[in-house]
Structures are given as structure tokens and as C-alpha cells.
Amino acid sequence: MTIIPKFQEITLPMLKLASDGQVWSLADAREELAKHFQLTEEELEELLPSGRQARFANRVAWAKVYLERGGILSSSKRAHFQITERGREVLQDPPEEISIKFLSQYPEFQEFRSRSSKISEGGSDDETTDTPEETLESGYLTIRKNLAAEVLERVKSCSPRFFEHLVVDLLLKMGYGRAGGGSGERVGQSGDEGIDGIISEDRLGLEMVYLQAKRWEGTVGRPEIQKFVGALHGKRARKGVFITTGTFSADAASYVQTIDPKVALVDGKQLADYMIDFGLGVSLARAYEVKRIDTDYFEE
Template identity: 35%
Template sequence: MTVDPTWDQYMAPALPVLLDGEVHRARDICTSAADLLGVSAEKRLETIPSGQQRYRNRANWALSYLYRAGAAERPVRGHYRITDAGRKLCADHPDGIKEKDLASLDGPVPNPPVVDPPDEPTELDPVEQVSLGVERLHSAVATDLLNRLHANEPVFFEQAVLDLIMAMGYGGAEGTASRTQLSNDGGIDGIVDQDALGLSRIYVQAKRFALDATIHRPTIQAFVGALHGNQANQGVFITTARFSSGARAYADSVPTRVVLIDGPRLASLMIRYSVGVQVNQTVHIVEVDEDFFE
């Protein structure tokens, strides 16, 4: 059985669940279809970016397409019942139903505007396709961000890091962030005061290394020493490079709270908190408001 069925592969097992002619809840249909497909318990726990379980999202899309094609009807919200067209579809395609097979039905709503659907099943449902597209765009932006950070002067990088920490809310309502003097920073590149009096401080070291470089344990040991020299109990080491496993293990082992942020995570946080990026386009995904038609 398919380990991770595509959304259109849920159409075939969804119809047999409805063959008794009774009205079934969408949730129950999704579960039964997943059982027939042999979807493991582990796979059922996987979610899409919205937080919904992936298998349930794909099964719901299958039900939606079956309804739009006239293979199933929806007498009440969230409930489905098979139609005569659905029984015929189930009988005509015992080995599986593809999106193009729905074109032969006279549904209550025109089929989606798909031209020459491919023979291979579509792996992702429409929402997943949008999410994947956004992930690809963010991946390209992340690479561009790191390249630009590496190409700029150290002062620019240090300020960008402090801007990010403030954008994440660590400066508080009245907190401040400041860079230390480059000639005598004592291993500390910036200080974030989380309150107006500076009673709670985060010490920052920002290192603009080559993107393929690796930071090892001695560098983190030196940072911890700088924290001790400032009687600090927490610090953040941010870089465009990566950390070795030894460096991460050391940071986890010391009493001082040390957070390591490598290049990929730095770029991800900059995108998340809109530092160095701007929104190019906003996409609104809509669905029918069932309450409106109740």
C-alpha cells in the first residue's frame, strides 16, 4: 500500500466508504480512506504548515473534488453521501481514480480549470503547492540574505544582528541595543538591555565568516570566557557560517546560557521577523463560507 498517498489517491477509497448510501461525516470518511490505503499512524501525525494533519487535508481535497464533479453530494455541512454518478465512477475505475476521470461526470459545479491533467497523480493538493512555492521563494531569499550579509562590512553585520534581536522582542518595551567599540570589544560585539535600567542584558557576538566555514569549540570557549569577564549569564553567538558538533556540545554543557545561531537559522529568523526583507505580494486563500449557506 502507498505509504504517503497523494490527494487524488484518496478519491478511490473514499467512494467505497459511501457505498452504503448513508450520510457520513467527512472526518470519518478521511479516517476510513486512510485505513484502506494503509497510512501508518506515524504518517497521520505529519502536518502541513497550517497545522492540519497532512493525510486529512489531502482526503478533504479528494472529497471536495468528488463533490464538485457530482460523485458525492453534501446534504449538510461536513457530511457526504454518494450519488449514482459516484457509484458508476467507483465501478468504472476499481484500480483508482485520477483527476481527469472526473471530467466524464456532469457535476453540479464545473470541474476545476485543469487542461490535459497528467497521467501521474498530482502529489500535492493546491494548498500544499502554495506552501511549497513559498518555501522555495524563502529558500532563495535566505541564500541571498546570507550572501549580502557576508559581502558587507563587519559593522553592518553586527548592526543587522542587533536589529534582528530587537525585532524578536528581546529588547522589551524600553530596552536598547548597542554595538561595542570595534577596537576594544573584549569578545563582545553588542549588548541588548531588556529593560530601561539595564538589569537584564544579553551579550552578543556576531561573526561574519564564509558561508561554508565551520566554527569549532575553541571559538565558543573564547566567547564564554568573554561572558565570564563581563559577569554575564547569557549570550548569543550569531554567524553566517555553521557550528561543529563539538561547538554545540560545549555550548550545551556550560552553566552559562549560550545560544548558537548559524547561517541558515539566521536567514530564517530574518525572514520571519521581517529584518532585511519586505513583503512582495500577499496571497489570500479562500474557501466557501458554509455558515453563509446554512
């Protein structure tokens, strides 16, 4: 199985492309490099965790940047490049890989790294195989994963009554009820017939979403879901959401795909992710903006 090459594995093949002396567009280079590495469509479409850029495209772009900073490629216009005299010299006796360590022999690259790099804890940045975006997103995902675990533990430690209020608040945060002028309320109590909350999606209450909240450690199986579906039938309801701090069995997940009313299952991991995404029970600690050059501004 082909693995998407790291950006330092792309640098030498990119330089060899430019050995013809022509001006290459980044788009044409990506296409040729994809053929060189025999990448599949699936691999070419794999996105960074942010979902905003293809991983391979990101690595090709950074391979170009690093070669330019080392004076091996030059760029006369945006998203284009061509070989320099230094690049031709490199190809006369090419290394196995044009790595960060190799590029560090050039003063221009040393200056670039001293301005823009951050040495990661536990190792030299000469050893990195990730692009800056990948490093940033990897750090973000680690922070988010730890936060999600902490959120879920806090939710598990709260009272059943608080948890019922929480799931109602979450659905409202997600836009259910408010978009159509509706509302939400906790109704969990003795004799609630398995309904812990209700979201009214419109002012007249014609569209209702019924909720069940189970603050469980274990796995919720099909029998529990069937009880909830029975309660929905008793309300003549068409929509239900079953939220648990635990997990759902495969049988429970397959069961809800075949029934009417529609029932959405939200397990503990999804619950924590939704709370983070919609700002429930969490607050902003710090924000970073990643900006790009505005080429339009510099047009003369």
C-alpha cells in the first residue's frame, strides 16, 4: 500500500522535475509528483485534520517553500518555480534526500529557520517529517483529545438531573428549536416513560424532538433503545435522540437504521466532541490565526 510521502521525500523529485529549466506551476508539479509516487485518488483526496486542504498538496507546497528558502528553486510568480544554479549543482551529486539537515548548510536557509522555526520538545526540528500545518494541527488534536476526555469525565461525575439539563442545552446550542423559534425543556421524572427532554422546533410545537439521557459507564444495548422507541410511539413522535456517556452496541446501532421514528444515537465520545464544537461547558483559552499573503494587494 502506498503511503503519502513526507515533504522531505518530495523535495528531490521536485528538483528533478525542475531540471529541465522550465517554469513549473505547482499544479502541474503536483500531478507529476503524484504519478511519481503512484498515489491513488483516495490518497490524493486525504485531507488534513482541519478538512481544508489535501495532505499531499500541503506537503508539495512546503517542499517548494523549503527548496526556495535554500536557494535551490526560485519563484518569479505565485505558485510557480524553476531551478537555480545552486539547484543544478545539487543535482550533479544529489543526496538521497534533500532534508532539512541538508538545506541547513545554506546561510539563507539557516536564517529562515531561525526566524520561523520552533524546536519541538524532545527533539531537534532537523528531525521533523511534518509540515508546519501538520505540526500545528497535530498539537491542536492532542489538546482537543485531552479536553474531550476531561469534559466526558466531568459529565460522568454530574448528577442525572444535571445531565438531563445538559442534553437539552446541547440540542439548543446545536440549533434545534431556536432556528424556528422553538424551545427546549427537561421533563425527566418518575413516570416520564423514558423521555428526559423535549425540544420544540417551532413556536406552535408541531415538530418535536424527544430526548433520553443515560449517564452510563457501560454499553447501551438494543433493549434500551427499543424501550425508548416504544416511548416515542406513545408520544406519536417522529424524532428522537438517545444520548449516553457510555457506548452503543453494534446491534443497537443497526437497529435504529431500520425503524420509524428516526432515532439518533450519541455516545460519550460524540457528546464530548459536540460540547467542544458548540461551546457548551468549555470556554476559549487562546486562538491562533493562520494567514496567507494577499497577492492582490501587491499587484502593480
